[in-house]
Amino acid sequence: MTSRAHMAEIFMRGLYPLLLIASVVILFRGHNAPGGGFIGGLMAVAASASYALVFNATNALNRLPCAPVRLAGIGILLALLSGVPAISQGLPYLTHPWWTINLFQVELAASTVMLFDLGVYLAVWGTIGGSCLLLIHSIEGEA
Template sequence: MSPRSLILDTLARLLYPMMLLAAVVILLRGHNEPGGGFIGGMVAVSATALLAVARGTDGALRALPLPPLPLAAGGVLLGLLSGVPALLLGHGYMTHLWATLPLGFTEFAVSTVLLFDIGVFFAVWGALGGLCAEAIGLDEEAGA
């Protein structure tokens, strides 16, 4: 294993959670505004790539909530399932539905669009985050 930079490792430890928080903000903002699942997922992928550079492939993959393939497949499945509620109500598949959740001090808009965007987020993060981490790891193997 090649030596790692202490500064890069420390910086990655600080930036990783902030980048994931930014990814979630972009994800949640995007279901009513431009942005959403894809660009939020790409921010999460960049956080994973940062960890892969700082800590290696294994360190980056351990930081994912699930291994890359189940994360991506679960995202695709969630995206596909987001169209089912409309079918159950007699509408066409992928006709999206909206509702509001009263939180006492405010209301939160929820929709099947948000479920779809969350699915896209996890599909992108799992597929491209895993690919990125493995591609960065190819350099580790070549240098070993």
């Protein structure tokens, strides 16, 4: 692409981290709490895709934590592993036990479900984001 939109570029530099922060917030608090790995992941995809539209697909690819395929692989691996702790407690695979963590006088509920959600988040970001960037990349040459 030869034409650049300077306003959009300046705007996007700030918007990208904001969108990612919003996606992490959604990851921890979905529509109806707790957790929205999928919708959070889609939010992150939206961040990557809009970054790619303003700059280009290669730039957006470089701003991902790692290559999209690897991101998706790590994500699904996390989701699979999140079911394993249950086995040690004699529960069936993928049962998600809950604990409370006392952090600075604040009771926090923690569970392996969070790990699962994080896995979904990364998997969605990796697969959907990766294919979005690929699509944008493949039509960039024609524009």
